[in-house]
Amino acid sequence: MNSFSYARPDDIEIAVDDLATHNGAKFIAGGTNLLDLMKENVERPNRLIDINRLPLSTIEDTEDGGLRLGALVTNADTAYNEQVETRYPLLSQAILAGASPQLRNMATNGGNLFQRTRCYYFYDTAMPCNKRQPGSGCGALNGYNRIHAILGTSESCIATHPSDMCVALRALDAVVRVSGPSGERTIPIADFHRLPGHEPQYDNTIQPGELVVAIDLPAKGFSEYHTYLKLRDRASYAFALVSVAAALEIEDGQITDARIALGGVAHKPWRKQEVEAMLIGKPATKTSFQPIAEALVEGARGYGHNTFKIELAKRAIVRALGQAAKLEPTV
Structure with missing residues (x-):
């Protein structure tokens, strides 16, 4: 693991500015995926910005009758939240189908959106991977690809997105709220993640310097x-x-x-x-x-x-x- 500096801001604007002014910096919350990637030298940030002190740990009603999930609420607290269990049981089920209780106690809603693929070739830095090193090739295309994609693939990448939570969010038409150097904006979950195309190194459509602050669920939860x-x-x-x-x-x-x-x-x-x-x-x-x-x-x-x-x-x-x-x- 390479060396890195560390910051722990308690203000969203300061956190966003810190990321924008430090090339190679990464936000960290639960760290359940990022730390694994750092240990394998897949991710090599030179600065970690710990966002756990930011005021993003609440679940609250929205004006249109929906529910807002703070980005720093853990997966476990989301799944067992009374309103989520009652109004959006599909989301609760999906979260509880993922990982383990220990990981769900650490993993955050915002972090779940950013999970990187579990492709063997992505994690093995000795193997070619266009997602990790653009232009190096896709080892999975002609390799052992049992867990890989069958839809929306390209000659550059056949990796899959690993999240369970995001599948339920897609079915529910959730909206991701982000804050960045240009202010706040919303991204429909349908537009948040990308297909690989010729640039599989980009998993999502978030812009440099942006921070996910919440996920909004619409009023309709398909509870029955x-x-x-x-x-x-x-x-x-x-x-x-x-x-x-x-x-x-x-x-x-x-x-x-x-x-x-x-x-x-x-x-x-x-x-x-x-x-x-x-x-x-x-x-x-x-x-x-x-x-x-x-x-x-x-x-x-x-x-x-x-x-x-x-x-x-x-x-x-x-x-x-x-x-x-x-x-x-x-x-």
Whole structure:
């Protein structure tokens, strides 16, 4: 690990200014991902700006009937918050499906947005990786790629975004609030993360010097019909091979609204709103769900070891929609 300087501001403006004036600086809160990356020499910041003293640790109602999650609220405190559990149980389920209790007690909501991929080649500095070193190649393309993406890939990168929380946030249409040198702005969660394209080194659309201060949830939380299904190699402390955040509104047996977001299959949480629209007015039955699964995974490409994910994703979508509609038990 390289040497670095350390600061611990207690004001948002000072923290933002510190990052903007120190090239190579990084914010740190829980450190559950950044410290791992530093140990592996994947990240080499010359300055760490500890933001834990900033006033970003509350969960509060918004004027439009939604809920604002402070960036420094831990994943555990978010998942077990009474309002989140009651109004946004899909988000609570997704958070509790991730990592371990110890990590959830440290990891923050803001930090969760910035998780880097768990690609083997990204973490191994002896291997080529366009995300870590642009232009060096993608070792996963012709390597061992069982955990890698099947949707939205490019010849530069087939890594996946690892977060569970972000999949639920995508289904809920959350909005990320950031503060930077130019003031505050909001970023819809749909626009926060990027597909790799020819610049996989950029995971998101945040600008230099910006700090995430909160995540806003809209008033609609799909509290009655929902599920977060995570398929993985073991029952805990494992990243998703495929995950599905499914949320429905059902009236008299007919679907009136639908949200479906996938994790473990792309460089960002994957969602197609035009496919969700196909469910509107349809009966909440498995017969209605199969065409949706086919359409959501249309265009998927396997790279050998991960080709099984295509069929797995289709089955997961049908199963998750069945659980959300209460046609089968959630286990």
